[in-house]
Amino acid sequence: KRVAILISGGGSNMVRLVEDMQAQGYAAPVLVASNDAAAAGLEKAARMGVPTAAIDHRPFGKDRVAFEAELLKPILAAEPDVLCLAGFMRVLTPGFVEQFAGRMLNIHPSLLPKYPGLHTHQRALDAGDAEAGCTVHEVTPVLDDGPILGQARVPVEPGDTAETLAARVLVMEHRLYPAVLRRYVAGDRTPVLL
Numbered sequence: 201k202r203v204a205i206l207i208s209g210g211g212s213n214m215v216r217l218v219e220d221m222q223a224q225g226y227a228a229p230v231l232v233a234s235n236d237a238a239a240a241g242l243e244k245a246a247r248m249g250v251p252t253a254a255i256d257h258r259p260f261g262k263d264r265v266a267f268e269a270e271l272l273k274p275i276l277a278a279e280p281d282v283l284c285l286a287g288f289m290r291v292l293t294p295g296f297v298e299q300f301a302g303r304m305l306n307i308h309p310s311l312l313p314k315y316p317g318l319h320t321h322q323r324a325l326d327a328g329d330a331e332a333g334c335t336v337h338e339v340t341p342v343l344d345d346g347p348i349l350g351q352a353r354v355p356v357e358p359g360d361t362a363e364t365l366a367a368r369v370l371v372m373e374h375r376l377y378p379a380v381l382r383r384y385v386a387g388d389r390t391p392v393l394l
């Protein structure tokens with residue numbers, strides 16, 4: 201299976217996905233693309249021998265469709281079977297999502313359906329939740345919605361800040377996403393629960 205990964209920043213989830221694919225030999229990372237040419241993850245991908253592309257979203261202003269038309273060019277050229285969003289911070293239009301219906305994944309740092317959107321860890325702390333975590337789901341036109349393919353839970357500890365909780369969740373993201381992708385490319389939709 202040919203897998204393309206979209207990132208916006210450090211790409212720590214992308215790195216773990218590529219490492220797992222290369223170690224297990226079950227899929228090929230055909231592209232890592234970012235909406236920011238300065239994304240540190242692009243350099244990491246290049247060092248791992250993965251082709252990269254960067255399409256800066258800023259020149260397009262509010263014209264999401266125009267930005268996505270540009271972003272689609274390197275993605276379609278790579279002919280991916282699966283598209284993984286990994287720390288990708290741009291909202292994608294239904295038109296873009298529909299082109300990858302049933303073959304696009306995203307990782308979100310909360311136990312969906314709780315806390316779609318941003319600032320998930322602070323919201324969990326503010327709500328006094330005893331647990332937090334992350335979710336891998338199929339991407340649908342509704343933001344942070346879609347069939348859940350995996351979840352990992354972590355305890356909220358006394359004195360946790362959004363930063364300490366985010367760090368604890370990120371460790372689980374790095375375990376969850378590769379486990380989900382392995383099943384996904386094998387056609388297995390049984391949720392991974394960690």
Ligand code: GRF
Nearest residue numbers: 209210211212213286287309
């Ligand atoms: C992290 O906050 C992670 O929880 C979320 O995206 C952010 C960056 O992840 N998935 P990455 O290091 O770029 O993969």
